[in-house]
Structures are given as C-alpha cells and as structure tokens.
Amino acid sequence: MALEPCTELPVKITADIPVLKERGQREVFCGLTGIVWLHRKMQDAFFLVVGSRTCAHLIQSAAGVMIFAEPRFGTAILGERDLAGLADANEELDRVVDQLLERRPDIGTLFLVGSCPSEVIKLDLAKAAERLSTRFFPKVRILNYSGSGIETTFTQGEDACLGSMVPVLPRSDEAGLMVVGSLADVVEDQFRRLFDKMGIGPVYFFPPRRASNLPPVGKGTKLLLAQPFLSDTVRSLVSRGATLLPSPYPLGIEGTTAWLKTAADAWNIDSKVFEEAIEPPVKRAKIALERYRQALTGRKAFLFPDSQLEIPLARFLSRECGMELVEVGMPYIDRLLMDKEIALLPEGTVLSEGQDVEKQLDRCREARPDITVCGLGLANPLEAEGMATKWSIELVFSPIHGYDQAADLAELFARPLERRRRLTV
Amino acid sequence: MELTLWTYEGPPHVGAMRIATAMEGVHYVLHAPQGDTYADLLFTMIERRDRRPPVTYTTFQARDLGGDTAEMVKTSVREAYDRFKPQVMLVGESCTAELIQDQPGGLAKSMGLPIPVVSLELPAYSKKENWGASETLYHLVRTLLLPVVPAPNTPRPKRDPNIRPKANIIGPTALGFRCRDDIREVIKLLAEIGVDVNVVAPMGSTPDDLLRIPNADFNICLYPEIALTTCTWLSRSFGQPIIKTVPIGVGATRDFIAEIGKVADIDVSQALARSHADTLGNWDAARVSSAAEVGASRLPWYSRSVDSTYLTGKRVFIFGDATHVLAAARMATEELGFTLVGIGTYSREFAREVREVAKKHGIEAVISDDYLAVEAKIAEAAPELVLGTQMERHIAKRLGIPCAVISAPIHVQDVPARYSPQMGWEGANVIFDSWIHPLMMGLEEHLIGMFKEDFEFAEGHMSHLHTAPSQESRRDLPSESVATDHAIALTNNSNQAVLTPVAQAIEGITWSADGEAELKKIPFFVRGKIRRNTEKFASDRGITSITVETLYDAKAQIGQ
Numbered sequence: 001m002a003l004e005p006c007t008e009l010p011v012k013i014t015a016d017i018p019v020l021k022e023r024g025q026r027e028v029f030c031g032l033t034g035i036v037w038l039h040r041k042m043q044d045a046f047f048l049v050v051g052s053r054t055c056a057h058l059i060q061s062a063a064g065v066m067i068f069a070e071p072r073f074g075t076a077i078l079g080e081r082d083l084a085g086l087a088d089a090n091e092e093l094d095r096v097v098d099q100l101l102e103r104r105p106d107i108g109t110l111f112l113v114g115s116c117p118s119e120v121i122k123l124d125l126a127k128a129a130e131r132l133s134t135r136f137f138p139k140v141r142i143l144n145y146s147g148s149g150i151e152t153t154f155t156q157g158e159d160a161c162l163g164s165m166v167p168v169l170p171r172s173d174e175a176g177l178m179v180v181g182s183l184a185d186v187v188e189d190q191f192r193r194l195f196d197k198m199g200i201g202p203v204y205f206f207p208p209r210r211a212s213n214l215p216p217v218g219k220g221t222k223l224l225l226a227q228p229f230l231s232d233t234v235r236s237l238v239s240r241g242a243t244l245l246p247s248p249y250p251l252g253i254e255g256t257t258a259w260l261k262t263a264a265d266a267w268n269i270d271s272k273v274f275e276e277a278i279e280p281p282v283k284r285a286k287i288a289l290e291r292y293r294q295a296l297t298g299r300k301a302f303l304f305p306d307s308q309l310e311i312p313l314a315r316f317l318s319r320e321c322g323m324e325l326v327e328v329g330m331p332y333i334d335r336l337l338m339d340k341e342i343a344l345l346p347e348g349t350v351l352s353e354g355q356d357v358e359k360q361l362d363r364c365r366e367a368r369p370d371i372t373v374c375g376l377g378l379a380n381p382l383e384a385e386g387m388a389t390k391w392s393i394e395l396v397f398s399p400i401h402g403y404d405q406a407a408d409l410a411e412l413f414a415r416p417l418e419r420r421r422r423l424t425v
Numbered sequence: 426m427e428l429t430l431w432t433y434e435g436p437p438h439v440g441a442m443r444i445a446t447a448m449e450g451v452h453y454v455l456h457a458p459q460g461d462t463y464a465d466l467l468f469t470m471i472e473r474r475d476r477r478p479p480v481t482y483t484t485f486q487a488r489d490l491g492g493d494t495a496e497m498v499k500t501s502v503r504e505a506y507d508r509f510k511p512q513v514m515l516v517g518e519s520c521t522a523e524l525i526q527d528q529p530g531g532l533a534k535s536m537g538l539p540i541p542v543v544s545l546e547l548p549a550y551s552k553k554e555n556w557g558a559s560e561t562l563y564h565l566v567r568t569l570l571l572p573v574v575p576a577p578n579t580p581r582p583k584r585d586p587n588i589r590p591k592a593n594i595i596g597p598t599a600l601g602f603r604c605r606d607d608i609r610e611v612i613k614l615l616a617e618i619g620v621d622v623n624v625v626a627p628m629g630s631t632p633d634d635l636l637r638i639p640n641a642d643f644n645i646c647l648y649p650e651i652a653l654t655t656c657t658w659l660s661r662s663f664g665q666p667i668i669k670t671v672p673i674g675v676g677a678t679r680d681f682i683a684e685i686g687k688v689a690d691i692d693v694s695q696a697l698a699r700s701h702a703d704t705l706g707n708w709d710a711a712r713v714s715s716a717a718e719v720g721a722s723r724l725p726w727y728s729r730s731v732d733s734t735y736l737t738g739k740r741v742f743i744f745g746d747a748t749h750v751l752a753a754a755r756m757a758t759e760e761l762g763f764t765l766v767g768i769g770t771y772s773r774e775f776a777r778e779v780r781e782v783a784k785k786h787g788i789e790a791v792i793s794d795d796y797l798a799v800e801a802k803i804a805e806a807a808p809e810l811v812l813g814t815q816m817e818r819h820i821a822k823r824l825g826i827p828c829a830v831i832s833a834p835i836h837v838q839d840v841p842a843r844y845s846p847q848m849g850w851e852g853a854n855v856i857f858d859s860w861i862h863p864l865m866m867g868l869e870e871h872l873i874g875m876f877k878e879d880f881e882f883a884e885g886h887m888s889h890l891h892t893a894p895s896q897e898s899r900r901d902l903p904s905e906s907v908a909t910d911h912a913i914a915l916t917n918n919s920n921q922a923v924l925t926p927v928a929q930a931i932e933g934i935t936w937s938a939d940g941e942a943e944l945k946k947i948p949f950f951v952r953g954k955i956r957r958n959t960e961k962f963a964s965d966r967g968i969t970s971i972t973v974e975t976l977y978d979a980k981a982q983i984g985q
Contacts, residue, residue: 025462025481025482025483025484025501026459026462026484026486027462027465028459028460028462029460029463030458030459030460030461030463031460032460033463050426052436052520052521052549052550053429053432053434053435053436053520053549053553054435054436054438054439054461054519054520054521054549056429056431056432057432057435057436057439057464058460058463060431060432060834061435061463061464061466061467061471062463062466068819068822069819069822069823070823071430071431071819073430074428074429074430075428075429075432076426076427076428076429077426077427077429078426078550079426079427079550079551080548080550080551082426083524083550087426089426092426093426095426096426096427096428099428100428103797116460116520116521117520117521117524119487120490120521120524120525121524148458148460148487149458149459149460149461149484149486149521150458150459150485150486150487150489150490150521151486151487153459153460358504358508375466376465376466376469376470377462377463377465377466377469377477378469378477379469380469380470380473380474380475381469381474381475381476381477383475384475384476
C-alpha cells in the first residue's frame with residue numbers, strides 16, 4: 001500500500017489509549033544524524049558514511065557550524081563508476097579506509113555507516129567491516145551499522161551504532177548493571193554516585209567514553225535503559241544473556257526515582273538505604289522544579305514525532321509540570337520499551353505513530369497549543385505563525401536525565417514561553 | 426568512491442530547492458527517502474526563513490521499496506497541487522530515488538495538472554548543487570518563455586531614448602552568499618546611473634515575473650554559477666545582451682558601471698568620476714552624510730591610509746566559488762596590496778578563468794572539490810590569511826592561520842542580520858572590515874616581533890580577538906608546544922605527502938639547535954614560509970644541518 005493518506009486505525013493498547021497511525025510525508029532526520037553526538041561521546045571513534053553527497057551534506061549542515069581541526073566523521077561518496085560496477089566496491093572501500101587511517105592513526109574504532117544509496121545498491125558493508133577489521137586488528141576495530149533514512153529515524157542511528165558494538169563486547173557472566181544509551185558525562189557521574197551510595201555495582205555505561213573501553217556482557221548483566229530508542233541494542237544484548245529491567249526512563253523526578261528503584265529492586269537494596277540515597281537530590285529537584293511547574297501548569301503541549309523521547313517527555317510534562325497533552329507523536333512505538341511509560345500517561349492522551357506532516361500541522365494549528373515540540377524544519381515557520389515552539393533536537397543534545405536535571409528539562413520548555421513574555425518588539 | 430571530510434557543494438537537488446525556495450508560486454515535489462527533509466533546515470535555520478520551503482518529499486522507507494513507489498510520487502504530486510495550488514510545479518529525484526528509477530517527472534507530466542510541470546533531470550552522482558540550481562533555473566525559464574520566443578534573427582527593437590533602460594538581475598537564490606543584500610546594493614548602483622530594474626530572478630520572483638523577462642534591455646548575470654546558462658539562452662532567444670562583470674570590489678564595480686554604460690548606451694561618466702574622487706579620502710561632513718547614499722566606497726581611502734601599510738605583501742590564499750574567488754583575487758592584489766600565493770575554486774565550469782588569474786600571479790590554480798587537496802595546498806603555500814569558505818575555516822583552524830569567509834558554503838553566522846553586501850560600494854566597505862579583522866593589528870605585530878617573552882601577549886596571540894594564543898599556530902615548534910605534540914606525532918607518522926599538510930623538514934635536512942632557536946624568533950605567521958624557504962635553500966645547496974647562518978643566508982637570497 002503506497003502512501004495511503006491518513007489511515008486512521010485506532011488500535012487498543014494500554015489504558016484505552018488509541019494510537020493514530022499515519023503515513024505520508026515524514027519530517028524527520030535519518031539515523032546518520034546520530035553521528036553528530038556519538039562522535040563526541042566516543043572520541044577515539046571515527047564515523048565513515050558510505051553514501052552520496054546528500055549524506056555528506058546532511059552531516060556537515062548539522063555539525064559544520066563547529067570548526068574542526070580534525071573532523072571525526074566523513075563520507076565515502078559513491079560515484080558513477082561505483083554504481084555502474086566499473087569499480088570494485090570492496091577495493092574502493094579498502095583504498096578509502098587506508099587513506100583515512102593514514103591521515104588519522106589515532107582512530108581506535110572505525111564505524112562504516114550504511115546509507116540509503118548503499119542499502120539500495122546492496123553494498124555489503126558488514127562483510128567489508130569484517131574483512132578490514134581482520135586487516136587492521138588489533139590497532140583499529142572496524143564495525144558497521146546502517147543509519148539510512150529508509151531504515152532508521154534519527155535516534156535509531158544510535159541504536160544501530162550501539163547494536164553493532166554488542167557482538168564485540170567482552171563476555172563476563174558476573175553480575176553487573178549496564179546503563180544503556182548515551183548520557184551527558186555529568187549525568188553519568190551523578191548516576192554513578194547514586195548507584196555507589198546504594199551499593200549497586202559494578203555499573204557500566206554503554207556507550208563508553210572511549211570506544212576501546214567496552215563493557216562486559218553476559219548472564220549476570222542487568223540492563224537499565226537510559227534512552228527509549230534502543231530496541232535493537234536491547235534485543236542483541238538480551239541474546240547475549242543479559243536481562244532487561246523494564247522501567248520508565250529517568251526523565252523528571254518521578255521517572256528517575258522509578259528508574260533507580262528498578263535497579264535497586266533487582267539488587268535487593270533495602271528500601272531505607274534507597275530512600276536515604278535519593279532523599280537529598282529529590283528534595284533539591286523538587287525545589288528547583290517548582291518555579292517551572294508554575295510557569296507550565298495548565299499549558300497545552302503538542303509533540304511532533306522526532307526522537308522517541310516524546311512519550312517519556314509527555315509523561316514528565318503532564319505529571320510533574322501539570323501540562324495538558326494535545327497530541328504525542330512518535331516515529332514508531334516499541335511496546336517492549338514503552339509500556340511502562342504509556343501506563344503513566346493520563347487517560348485519553350492522543351498518541352500518534354508515524355506522520356503525515358501536512359495533516360499533523362493542520363491539527364496543530366487548529367489546537368493552538370501553548371508549546372509545540374518539533375524539529376527545526378518546522379520550528380521557525382510555526383513561530384512565524386505565532387506559535388511557541390521547543391525544537392526537539394536540543395533534547396538529545398542536552399543533559400536532561402536524572403534529578404539534578406529535572407528542573408533544567410522543564411526550563412527547556414518554559415524558556416520559549418518566558419522569551420515570548422519578555423520580547424516587546 | 427571518494428573520501429570526503431567536507432563537501433563544498435550539496436547534491437544537485439539542493440540547488441533545485443534553492444531556486445524553488447527563492448521564488449513564490451513554485452512548488453517542488455522531490456522523490457526522496459525519509460530523512461532528506463534535513464534540507465529544509467538549510468532554509469529555516471541557516472537562512473532563518475519564516476516559512477517552510479515549498480517542497481513536498483515522498484519520504485519513502487525501506488518497506489515501501491517492495492511496493493509501488495511510483496504511486497507515492499503521484500499521490501504526493503496530487504496532494505501538493507491540491508494543497509498549495511502553485512503556478513508551476515518542479516518534479517525531480519534525490520540521489521537514492523535516482524537509483525530506483527521511478528521517472529517522477531514523466532509521471533507528473535502525465536497526470537494532466539492544469540499548470541506547467543518542469544521535469545528535472547539532475548544526475549546526483551556526477552553533478553552538484555550549483556549545477557542543479559543553474560539547470561533548474563534554465564529549465565524553468567525556458568519552459569515558461571519558449572512559447573514567446575520570436576523567430577530566429579528577429580531584430581530586437583531599439584530602446585526609445587526617452588525611456589530609461591531596464592535590466593533583469595539574474596542569479597540571486599536562497600542560500601546564496603549575501604544575495605539578499607547584494608541585490609539591494611546593485612539596485613542602488615543601477616539607480617545611480619539611471620537604469621531601472623525589470624525582474625530580479627529567481628529571488629523573490631513569481632512565474633509571472635519570469636514571463637516579463639524579455640521586456641528588459643539586457644540581463645545582469647550576477648552569479649554566473651547560477652545564471653550564465655539562463656542568460657546565454659535569453660541572449661540567443663531574445664537578443665538580450667549579458668553584463669558579465671560581477672561588481673565585487675571597487676575596480677570591478679567601476680567596470681560594471683562602464684560595461685552597462687556601453688551596453689545600454691547611456692552616459693555613466695559622472696558616476697565613475699564620483700567613485701574616483703573617493704580615492705582622495707576627502708571625508709568632510711557633507712561627504713560623510715552623502716556616503717550613505719550612493720557612489721562612495723571608503724575602501725580606497727582606508728586602504729591608502731598609513732595604518733594599512735603593514736598589509737602590503739601579506740600572503741593570501743583564496744578559495745571558493747569562481748565568482749567570489751576571481752573578485753577576491755583582484756581586490757586582494759589591486760585594492761589591498763596583498764600578495765596572492767594561492768588561488769583555487771571548486772567550480773570546475775569556471776576553471777579556465779581562475780587558471781588565467783593564477784598564471785598572472787605566477788602560481789598554479791587549485792581546481793578541486795577535494796577538501797584534503799585544498800588543505801595540502803594551503804599548508805604548502807603557508808599564507809598569512811586564508812579567504813575561503815566555511816570549509817577553509819576548518820583548515821585554517823588546523824594550521825593556525827587567520828581566515829575570512831568570502832563564498833558559499835556558509836553557515837548561519839554568514840547570514841547576518843545587518844546589511845552586509847559583498848557587491849558595490851558598500852560591499853567593498855564590508856569586505857575591507859571583514860578581511861582585515863582576523864589579521865593581527867599593526868602595533869601588536871611589531872611588539873610581538875620585538876619582545877618574545879611577554880607573559881600575556883605571547884606567540885600567536887591576537888588580543889583584539891580576545892583569545893589566548895592558538896596552540897595550533899605554534900605547531901611547527903614541537904619543542905615548545907606540548908599540547909600539539911599529539912597532533913604532530915599523527916602527521917609525522919603519515920607518509921603520504923598529500924595527507925600531511927603540516928610543515929615537515931625535507932628529507933635529510935636537520936635544524937641545529939641554534940638555527941631552531943633563531944627560527945622561533947621569526948613572527949609566527951611568516952615562520953612557516955621562512956622555514957620552508959630555508960629548507961629549500963639548504964637542500965638546493967646540499968646543506969644538511971641548518972644553522973643561524975643558513976637561516977640568514979636564505980633570508981638574504983629569497984627575502985620573505
């Protein structure tokens with residue numbers, strides 16, 4: 001069925017929440033965009049996209065405003081010779097990788113990132129990565145994942161990237177907690193201190209700060225997801241013996257407590273110890289959150305699909321900030337990872353999966369929400385129509401997890417409103 | 426496959442988007458995978474537009490590939506027409522859609538829409554953004570005007586001398602480098618010499634405006650990368666002459682006015698005389714207030730004032746699109762007194778013109794869209810200033826060289842709120858300020874040359890930029906730069922010359938301790954060049970160890 005406009009199929013899931021499924025133009029990023037933050041998280045890694053000039057243009061348009069003395073990503077641009085089969089793709093790739101590694105001998109891990117063109121012409125990058133890895137091992141490890149738009153949406157690029165690292169994680173069946181999903185360094189440190197206080201450990205963060213410093217996985221590994229978009233990574237980790245601890249995500253005070261509690265329960269931590277550990281940060285966070293709650297309470301929010309963070313964010317905005325939810329859009333809904341969150345949404349929340357952007361914009365205009373969470377392609381045009389927006393990509397780039405960031409997270413939504421109040425011209 | 430760290434141009438469909446977005450009443454249906462809507466951000470963020478670009482994407486996904494993607498095109502075309510009611514529809518593919526070959530242009534044409542449909546064939550694997558823009562503009566103009574082209578050899582009726590001549594300004598697009606203000610400046614210039622503007626296209630025009638193009642007496646080809654194909658066709662079809670001088674720089678602006686005078690058969694001597702008077706710098710109150718009007722650039726006087734003497738012979742490397750590079754080369758050498766040590770462009774279509782300028786300056790032009798090749802050439806030329814694109818900023822940062830942006834690709838900071846043309850009299854003012862700014866101020870340059878051990882004003886420090894000295898700028902002195910040791914180790918490991926742009930001693934030549942120490946006393950921004958010259962001098966004479974004496978011998982022989 002091709003581009004069926006607005007197939008409205010209310011599907012029952014938890015708590016009488018119907019899901020509006022739509023197909024049409026999707027105004028979202030492809031998974032290649034994940035490179036923009038992953039290259040900072042893992043500084044010894046390099047991301048080589050195998051694709052077209054469009055792919056190269058996407059990444060540099062997103063990240064090129066920063067000036068790089070040493071770029072940490074690049075593109076092997078396919079030419080007509082590659083498409084016509086005149087050049088052997090594998091030889092070409094080897095040559096490009098040689099050239100790159102010669103320029104950058106400090107690279108420890110090289111990701112060959114698949115794109116729409118490379119997927120459509122069925123270039124076997126997995127095999128290429130394997131072959132090159134044998135050649136360069138142990139100096140450089142070469143992995144492969146797809147960040148193509150036809151297969152991945154925005155943060156799914158991180159899922160694919162982490163997924164590609166799972167098979168090379170060292171095996172260990174010892175008990176341990178693995179926190180999965182990119183977190184800001186400062187947030188990682190905060191969580192580590194809390195886990196230490198409760199006596200939960202050892203704790204590993206995945207992805208690690210250096211791609212060469214991989215956490216172990218095995219039968220004793222318990223997985224706590226920090227990010228809701230890691231469907232494939234979780235499934236591969238589970239297939240390596242790890243156990244998923246389903247939990248709401250650590251956004252807001254409530255989400256963070258639920259998240260930490262999930263780990264505490266798995267470690268049989270005494271509830272008194274737990275309470276003691278979280279009491280000071282919870283107290284702080286409540287005080288800090290209060291002023292933003294006052295600014296946000298009773299306001300209407302409309303969330304366009306973008307990063308998969310929408311449902312946890314909506315939960316935080318409604319339960320902790322008192323906002324009303326008009327519509328919560330998601331690129332896709334993975335029940336395994338989302339049920340705990342959906343259960344916390346207020347009854348009657350309108351969820352939508354997929355997108356027909358023009359129709360969704362019509363709904364948004366009609367509802368006149370107080371704040372619209374959307375991508376940068378829509379933000380300025382909506383502002384010009386008189387609607388306050390919060391551009392959603394920032395939520396992926398900012399430290400928003402944990403207690404001490406709960407107020408910061410609320411502030412991100414209050415800021416556009418405060419700004420509109422201040423400006424007089 | 427081609428290793429690309431940074432690309433100078435986007436794919437050709439982005440060029441087509443630049444045309445569609447610049448105009449009103451045109452809609453573009455683009456067959457493209459999910460994710461290619463990133464291009465909207467170029468317009469809504471980098472250019473800060475307040476409307477979505479008039480582009481509908483099919484955004485197919487993997488699961489659609491098994492189905493009928495051609496049907497998706499038709500649905501998108503139909504819905505886009507119903508919703509936006511454009512006067513003209515452009516239909517084309519992005520790079521991935523090109524592989525699945527749905528022929529969207531042909532499909533759309535067969536749908537019986539009551540408006541002209543322009544089918545765009547933009548080969549994404551061999552052509553790039555500017556070509557895409559140029560081709561789109563050409564096909565759009567041609568589609569609309571073909572029905573009114575007069576029979577071949579119909580003479581163009583002569584302009585009534587009582588009516589002011591009319592010009593079209595062709596070429597400004599969305600996302601062009603300073604197009605917004607260039608147009609204003611050029612319209613001012615034309616007003617100054619009594620020329621009216623007929624149509625500005627594509628920026629701000631509608632399909633109806635394009636239909637009025639033949640009413641003008643001549644076409645100003647403002648951005649040849651975008652406009653030359655169209656202007657050439659208009660000249661052939663309607664006998665409209667083309668003004669080819671691009672008015673960037675005081676000299677070029679004078680030539681531009683003179684060329685229009687000749688083509689339009691009007692007297693421009695007053696405007697030219699007024700411009701020549703600027704050179705004297707008589708800035709009394711009356712002149713200063715009238716300078717805001719027309720016919721005055723401060724560049725000639727600023728550049729002649731003694732404060733600018735230290736700019737003489739500054740070594741400059743220029744890279745960008747051909748139009749801006751050619752203009753910059755002329756300004757740098759004739760209007761600012763710099764020495765051109767490198768020039769190049771990524772616009773292959775205009776390679777010949779750039780090569781000619783390079784030849785005039787005894788250098789070889791870099792015609793390349795390979796960022797690494799450009800980086801290597803800049804390192805080799807060791808300039809004191811790089812005038813380039815956003816990409817050259819990365820190179821300049823790596824090499825620790827001051828840099829100013831003169832051409833697209835650009836980022837958000839080069840779409841400023843303030844009036845900042847590159848063209849005309851005010852454009853020259855803007856350029857004087859922005860090119861001189863990154864250079865070290867004269868006094869500071871002298872003092873750092875004399876006293877090396879200051880705790881605050883250290884090597885490479887530029888206090889007017891409020892920054893600490895760049896570690897990078899000290900990289901050719903491994904002994905004193907701990908922070909860059911790592912980077913140097915990296916580049917020294919490499920054995921492929923193309924990829925090692927950082928200065929390296931010629932094989933078999935070493936620096937003695939005293940020679941090395943003396944080299945450190947040379948101001949950092951010329952040190953790279955002196956180092957290179959000395960090594961070459963030594964190598965030519967079979968000297969294996971460079972001492973203080975060799976350094977000064979070389980300096981005497983070669984100069985700076």
